[in-house]
Amino acid sequence: MISVRELDIRGHLDARILGGLCVDLERGKTLAAVGGSGAGKTTLGLSLLGFVRRGMRLAGGEVEFEGRNLFALPERELRRLRREAIAYLPQNPASSLTPTLRVEDLVGERRTDRSPSAEELLELVQLPGGRSFQRRFPHQLSIGQQQRVAIARAIANDPRLLILDEPTSSVDPTTQQVLLALVERLRDERGVATLLISHDLPSVGRVADEVVVLSSGRVVERGGALRVLDSPADPYARALVSASPDIGVSQPRTAAVAAESAPVLGVDGLCAGYSIGRGRGKRTIHAARDVSFDLAAGETLALIGRSGSGKTTIARTLLGLHAPTDGEVRLGGAAIPPRLRQRDRSQRAAIQLVPQDPEQSFNPRRSIGDGILRTIRQISGLRGGAATLRLAQVLELAQLDPALARRRPRELSGGEQQRAAIARALAAEPRVMICDEITSALDTIVQRQIIDLLKLIQDETGISLLFITHDLALAHEFAHRIGVLSEGRLVEIAPSGQFARRPQAAESRVLLEAAPSLSRTLATRQDATRPSAGGDDAARAVHNATSGAPGDASAPAEPNLVPGRNA
């Protein structure tokens, strides 16, 4: 149905974005394009719309859709095809909603004669199809609802080809499930062909028939999804698969933490909230309710929870950026003032943040070296040569090429930006480093490198880490203990191995159930295709086997960690 032949797309200075790319996609099939950031995945997706982004040009090849080369079609024809036959869901689907249109218009705008009604479309993405919902504007919906409206809108034209660009990286887990189920349903009921662009291998493993692995604009490996994801031949593909965090196979981090030492950071009955609205509509959102935990020297504590569970508020409160309504933060046993302004230099230095968006945390007009030097000057009071020496030290510790220190933040790749942010935090010689979703924007290979780096730094400096994430698989193998937040409450805190084996709180079980696992997904699918096995039972058996085994093996060796108050 769609066939990409020898596609060659060039960027600035004739840099190769896609080189001699060939892929075929048939009706009712799902093809996944996987690879790290900068591999050319999005460019490939857009080329199936007959579109080449600004700053790039088509240097050769063709994209044939139902027998016609998209790049040779007149603009009118191309627009008609995009309107009637193709659906494209961009990376951040909620941003594609026009704020001044109601849900019914957003969805209705793309409907054709053959399309299901707006109500049916909304129900397809598991939203209420009723009148009152359809009359709402995007800002009256939650982010998850916005994303689903965007999905309903994308498929409202009853497409024959569906292009999904990183559909699961920015959406919450529920929407992720809705989306993947929808892809399967459209494929089975309407024979829609899907191109899934993703670095989320468990999702790919669930829905893809075929996989192409892209690296620097070339296909390095292609084949059936099960084969490629299970036993990739190409070294890059192997790296990609092995870097993917997998709760099914990962080993929990065995604790090398001195349990008897006094906790570095103590949090006691912390409550924090926001007030929203004005006048009579004013109310308070409780983002953290009575949260208590301790963090030992050299320990990594992961805080996990869904979006809105209070993870970031707790981090900001510890940093003194957000004033708590109650409770106490202790540093080395002594309580410290709640507000940043009241904290002295050593108290400010002791807790450092590695932010979610490192690029934004550096002044765009100054070099990142300059940004790190500011911390050195302000916190340690070093000047001139001594400060430069210290800069070299922290860059080395964060394994960042010193030559990159002269660059501006946007001239670095995502992984390098994150290393720079880590170097800056280390420059303050902190006792606790708070990492707020620092891996969520990175592809899996770079993500793995950052985690390895943090482990190394922890071994060298004995720093304690508060690792905030929504990725349970990653938390499981990187953190000594895992704390689960639900609606601002710390509902469970336990050593990683024990947590994965015997989750106590209901929320923990939900999160464990939803944790991505490539191995489990593949096992489920292999069983489903094997006629002798009894479908669901077999899948559950494999599930139990994979999740239980590694944890049990390491169980007796686990020392008793510093218990949290809520544990």
Added chain:
Amino acid sequence: MTMLAGQGLREQAAGQAARLRARPARPSVATLALSVLLGVVVLVALAGPLMAPHSESEVVALPYEGSAGWFGTDYLGRDVLSRILHGGRPIILIPVIATALSTLVGAVLGVAAAALRRDDVIMRAIDIFAVIPAILVALVLFHRFGAQAWVLTLAVVISSIPFTTRFARSAAYPILSSGYIEQARMIGEPLPAILVRDVLPNLVRPVLADAGLRFIGAIYLVAAAGFLGFGPPPPSTDWGSMISENIGGAGLNPWGVIAPSLMVLLLTIPTNLLADRFARRVAG
């Protein structure tokens, strides 16, 4: 594996860097042409008195004599070309000075409003000024202090400040709530240092772009004041005053009106287009 991925990254970063270095692209032909045109007009306006064949008050022929000199004579029989060359200074200098002043004051007020979160006090006061039409401000001031250059400058400054303040505030707001400001606060840098290091440098380009658009408004106001008879005292003149002086004889010598109008257009159109281009580039 590490090496492999590292190489990919390096490649990507190098590509990014090359792209970014290449970004300040060569100005387009249109931009160059507009700049040259504007340069010539400004030069004529500033150095005009030196080039003029006659003084601004010298009577060279009968009134509205179309055949005398390039553009004929005005309502008193003075050379239109000479008066154009003499009358360019106010329409350039007053807007330049006024825009510089109002941008400076507006930037300080706007950043202060954003940084101190005193929107209620500063911005509401500014809003009250914003509703008064510029020409009304000018007329009231002329009534009180007379039609003098400094009064006109003051009128332009007063009527621009609400807009420059509003703009500077909205440009400073996202910068102040950005990650790097938070980072600077977390290590305890004092607010003035943060303003100087982080806020102002990132504010320069957008505020300059706004000043360009503000400058055009100032030219219009100066031209309008001249047309309404609040130009420089006779026999001095400016292009706006010339239009109103000679409009009665436009049938006899149309150049008396067309020539100064053209000069105003030749000044404002390229300025407008260039400021627009610059503003768009700043906006990305």
